[in-house]
Amino acid sequence: MRNDRILLSHGSGGKLSYQLVQNIFVKAFQNEYLLPLNDQAIFNLPASRIAFTTDSYVIHPIFFPGGDIGKLSVCGTINDLAVGGADPLFLSASFIIEEGLLVEELKAVVDSMSLTANNAGVKIITGDTKVVERGKGDKLFINTCGIGIIHNNVNLSPSFIRPGDVIIVSGSVGDHGIAILAHRSDIRMEAPIESDCAALHRLVKDVISQSNGIRAMRDPTRGGLATTLNELAISSNLGMLINELNIPLKEEVKGACEILGFDPLYLANEGKLIAIVSEDSAKTVLETMKKNPLGRNASIIGTVIREPQGKVFLETSVGNKRILDMLSGEQLPRIC
């Protein structure tokens, strides 16, 4: 590339766009589906149930401890497919770049996407690039859409949740939120906290292959564990009772939350999942999770109750019971 910064012309659809696509995107993502560079990628699928998802990533800053916007945009979309029980296959990648972004920063992000996708066994097969004027964006926004196949025996939905079901979380909560927050505010910690950003589809596959008692799964991103549990309670029209003492929480995250005044139950996670499972499969699911490095600290955190419908209760460490509501307001903008 002749220019070291992205210019408006890189988004014109003309010569510089063509060079950008060839030199950055095609080079990093190279695969047979992308290569024709048509307006659409084409692939064959057998008759199947297909999962389709989209997410735009606007995280600030674009590089952070444990990841970057590129890794996040691949993992996040893989996870949205995985928690539906789908095998992720293909991703799209669409970039909205602010004029002036360093080409090497874009390259680093794109390389990170490529690495993450390769490790996850998914292909980025179609894309788009737009450039907006300085001050009309913020360095880089990325949208990824994902397509996956749901195998015949898999059927997950909050509507399958029943009273007595067990609620499992795959690991410690709040790591991503605190990592971003600490990085933004330049707080110095003894042990710097890294984002948990990771692709969860293999953990999901492990669990699904070992148990058919899984009712529903979700990844507690924006709004955190508390908000996601509320969504599940609303969708299933049941209640949930969570035991605070059983929620995995890293000491350093707990400490940072206390100092900074954040509640870890509302902080975003990018490499954790919540599974609601039948009582008799809880042990198997938990043990299976613990065998996978991404589920090592999995824990049973509560049970599904009949009433009150659509509400989540937290039994606190001091033995009180209080309603755990959805996030209201905004703790941390642009966390993902």
Next chain:
Amino acid sequence: MRNDRILLSHGSGGKLSYQLVQNIFVKAFQNEYLLPLNDQAIFNLPASRIAFTTDSYVIHPIFFPGGDIGKLSVCGTINDLAVGGADPLFLSASFIIEEGLLVEELKAVVDSMSLTANNAGVKIITGDTKVVERGKGDKLFINTCGIGIIHNNVNLSPSFIRPGDVIIVSGSVGDHGIAILAHRSDIRMEAPIESDCAALHRLVKDVISQSNGIRAMRDPTRGGLATTLNELAISSNLGMLINELNIPLKEEVKGACEILGFDPLYLANEGKLIAIVSEDSAKTVLETMKKNPLGRNASIIGTVIREPQGKVFLETSVGNKRILDMLSGEQLPRIC
């Protein structure tokens, strides 16, 4: 909605996000795939060749004569599927909103998406919303991804293009570009020019059903007719000879281009397609196009030549021949 402007909290994943999704998106797009509001939409497809495409829309301003960013985001993605010979089925919709956007503006855009999708017979089945701080975006960016099925007898690719093939454009060029430009600069015209923004999948279907001589199709958006022809010349490794006099051009677009110093061959179109067809099917394709209102002004504009490879020549109205290169630089940022 209690608030008349979008707040950062609408992107938090918490209560306000939930209300925004329910009151604006679910209400407008309502369909059985979207309604479970899971992290992914699920649908069944028979064994098929699937087309998959993504585009982010950053057009400024978001409302313009003949359309708005919502209509554009649906038509543009439908068209990227259609020119691959695919029947568009499902779209995703992802919104990056700048804090402070009027809720009624968002609602107008979303309603326009819904109307356009309904008219086109496609469903918007999954979505995402992010909010960025004031000054870190520009009102509204939308990403749509599309999924379509390519039927068995359809096989389009620039690699099928042969010397002697005929180049057809489905109507007048430059309308979208001039409409946006005139609107931005507040130029007063006798007859205001409207964007040609339209979904082309039914025009494509008409043509495909009448002829099996279609080699490849493209919609000449950013970079215009000239850039798209260059891309086709490069992909097919052949040359093209275009006759300027045969390129449909509205008088008012021609006039505006002369006054403003723009070349209509480089201006974006959002409701036109280029078809490269075998010589013996040209007449059928042209006549079929002309029967559809969106192809009424279709015209044969040139032929494919063996050499020079990857180049496009323009026979001008005064009888000269010159190279018609890809767009270099940027005429009009944020045209789509």
